[in-house]
Amino acid sequence: SxxxxxxPSRDICQRGTSLTIQCQxxxxxxxxxxxxxxxxxxxxxxxxxxQGSEATYESGFVIDKFPISRPNLTFSTLTVSxxxxxxxxxxxxxxVGGLQETQYFGPGTRLLVL
Amino acid sequence: xxxxxxxxxxxxxxEGENATMNCSYKTSINNLQWYRQNSGRGLVHLILIRSNExxxxxxxxxxxxxxxxxxxxLLITASRAADTASYFCATDAFNKFYFGSGTKLNVKP
Numbered sequence: 001s002x003x004x005x006x007x008p009s010r011d012i013c014q015r016g017t018s019l020t021i022q023c024q025x026x027x028x029x030x031x032x033x034x035x036x037x038x039x040x041x042x043x044x045x046x047x048x049x050x051q052g053s054e055a056t057y058e059s060g061f062v063i064d065k066f067p068i069s070r071p072n073l074t075f076s077t078l079t080v081s082x083x084x085x086x087x088x089x090x091x092x093x094x095x096v097g098g099l100q101e102t103q104y105f106g107p108g109t110r111l112l113v114l
Numbered sequence: 115x116x117x118x119x120x121x122x123x124x125x126x127x128x129e130g131e132n133a134t135m136n137c138s139y140k141t142s143i144n145n146l147q148w149y150r151q152n153s154g155r156g157l158v159h160l161i162l163i164r165s166n167e168x169x170x171x172x173x174x175x176x177x178x179x180x181x182x183x184x185x186x187x188l189l190i191t192a193s194r195a196a197d198t199a200s201y202f203c204a205t206d207a208f209n210k211f212y213f214g215s216g217t218k219l220n221v222k223p
Contacts, residue, residue: 033211042202043157043213092157094211101145101164103204103211105157 002027002097004106012112013083020079021109023093028073031096034066037108038089049076049093083113117141117205117212118184126220133190135217137203138183144206146179148188150199151216157202160188195223 003026013019023032032049047068048056055068070076080087090108097104118139127133137146148160163170163179163186170177176189190197198221203214 031209035213042216043204045210045212048209096211101206102159102162103147103206104159107156 001102002029002095002104004093004095004104006091006093006106006109008109009107010110010112012114015084015113017083018079018081019083019111020077021091021093023076023078023106025074025095027097029095029097030073032070032076033094033096033103034068034076034078035092035094035105036089037092043092046078046091049078080111083111085113087111088113117207118203118214120201120203120214120217122217123215124218124220126222127193129193129195129221129223131193131221133193133197133219133221135188135201135203135219137186137188137214139186139203139205139212139214140184141205141207143181144208146177146186147204147206148175148177148186149202149204151202152199160201190219193219193221195221197221 005024007022034046035043037043045058046061049068049070051070067079090110092108094103094105120137145164147162149157151157161172163177174191179186200216200218202216
């Protein structure tokens with residue numbers, strides 16, 4: 001299984017600012033994803049982070065708000081831009097490992113926007 | 115949710131009883147996975163069932179998949195207080211991984 005770390009683990013931010021979340025995997029993986037989990041809710045897929053090309057965003061999520069980088073097969077960043085209190089959430093990165101089947105998750109970044 | 119619904123939304127049972135959770139999804143899938151999430155903690159992968167499988171077991175877990183109905187169920191037998199958590203199904207819709215709405219399970223000692 002893949003071991004995934006995220007930084008920061010939590011942060012409190014002011015509205016209008018931006019926060020970049022880092023995701024590091026201990027092995028090379030083909031697919032990396034970013035999710036959002038709002039309080040008491042399920043996980044919502046934000047985008048697929050593609051190595052060497054632009055991320056693929058799900059309906060309702062745009063690059064200007066959530067720019068994503070993936071410079072190599074073990075690292076990705078998600079930026080939450082121009083934050084508002086509605087962006088308060090847990091942000092999780094995940095990877096698909098093994099036989100390209102099982103999805104593993106990082107511990108998440110807990111974000112509070114005031 | 116992006117993919118489908120789970121029911122019940124919440125389930126409260128006594129220790130030793132069985133718990134059944136159901137998941138429905140919208141699109142064709144490659145496989146379906148179940149996860150557990152303890153309050154405020156990360157996601158733990160429980161079991162994966164492929165689209166060509168109908169039933170799978172792992173310890174006290176039994177998962178079924180009916181692709182004609184686009185539905186799956188997770189059965190936890192002989193539940194324990196430590197099973198108290200939220201349970202989510204997630205579908206692998208060919209390189210897109212979507213989660214169901216989740217079931218909150220409370221197992222009373």
